[in-house]
Structure formats: structure tokens, C-alpha cells
Amino acid sequence: MRFTWCSPSREATASFIDEYAKRFAEDGFAPWTAVLAAEDRVVGWGGLNRDPHAPHWGVEVTYFIDRSCWGRGLATELVRASLSHAFRELRLPEVGAFVRPENHASARVLAKAGFARIRFVPELERDAFAISSEIWDGTP
Numbered sequence: 137m138r139f140t141w142c143s144p145s146r147e148a149t150a151s152f153i154d155e156y157a158k159r160f161a162e163d164g165f166a167p168w169t170a171v172l173a174a175e176d177r178v179v180g181w182g183g184l185n186r187d188p189h190a191p192h193w194g195v196e197v198t199y200f201i202d203r204s205c206w207g208r209g210l211a212t213e214l215v216r217a218s219l220s221h222a223f224r225e226l227r228l229p230e231v232g233a234f235v236r237p238e239n240h241a242s243a244r245v246l247a248k249a250g251f252a253r254i255r256f257v258p259e260l261e262r263d264a265f266a267i268s269s270e271i272w273d274g275t276p
Contacts, residue, residue: 155188165226167198170214172205179205183218184231195222196232199245211242215249220276223269230269234262249275 160166163186170180182199197218199211222228233251235242243253243263250273251265 156185159186159188159191163195165195165221168214170199170201170210172210179210180214182211182214184222184226193234194232195228195230196234197222198233199242206241211245212248215245216275219249219267219272220274223272223274228269231267233265234260235265236262 156166165184167181167185168183169178170182171177172179180199180201182197182201184195184197186195187193197215199214201210201214219231222231233246234257235246237256243265246265249267250271251267254264254266256262257264
């Protein structure tokens with residue numbers, strides 16, 4: 137979690153989950169729990185969301201995968217499933233993402249899914265990426 141926020145406590149985690157649940161009630165989508173089916177265990181979370189603390193950044197895709205599962209294509213699978221949901225079911229026009237410039241693996245995940253880097257956002261210390269429904273290739 138060196139490239140993103142990490143909850144300092146169980147209480148903070150519970151508050152974080154509650155905030156996303158409230159966004160779900162408003163937006164109709166929220167991050168999913170990522171389960172490794174072969175092992176029947178939770179290995180992360182991610183998907184579509186609108187940050188409860190900064191909804192003005194729009195709909196974005198996020199992914200947090202347990203380090204023990206890195207390199208298996210799980211983040212790419214999660215992002216592609218998110219885009220399918222965004223563009224096929226929700227009919228959203230665009231999905232964004234934010235990545236710290238030094239997080240090359242995450243940028244590769246987005247590139248494989250068709251995202252383009254738009255710009256560096258100084259206040260977030262992250263690169264902004266986006267993909268529109270018009271250029272999405274439909275890969276689930």
C-alpha cells in the first residue's frame with residue numbers, strides 16, 4: 137500500500153466502508169470485494185467508485201490487490217470487469233483513474249485496459265488517466 141492510503145485502524149476502515157456505502161446509495165455502484173475463487177479467500181477490493189471525500193474527481197476505477205497475488209493479472213481482470221460494468225450496464229461516458237508516477241505496474245494495468253494518461257495532478261501527486269465508452273474495446 138505504499139502508493140495509496142492505508143487505514144490506520146479498524147474504526148477508520150469501518151468509517152471508510154460506511155462512506156462508500158452511502159455513495160453506493162447515491163451512485164448505484166461502489167468498489168467490489170476481490171475474491172480469489174481457487175482459494176476462496178479475499179485478496180483485495182476495487183472497481184468503480186466516486187471518492188466520498190472528493191466526488192468532484194468523477195467516476196474512477198481503483199484496485200488494491202494483496203501483494204501475494206501480484207503478477208497474476210487480477211488487477212487487470214478487475215479493471216476490465218469494471219469497465220464492462222461502467223459502459224455496458226451503467227452507460228457511463230467515461231471512467232478515470234489516478235496513479236502515482238512511480239507506480240509503473242499500476243500504469244501498465246491501466247494501459248492494458250485502454251486508458252490514456254491525461255495529465256499530472258499536482259494536488260493529488262498522481263497522474264490522471266481516462267477512458268471513454270467510445271474508445272473502449274469491449275474486452276471484459
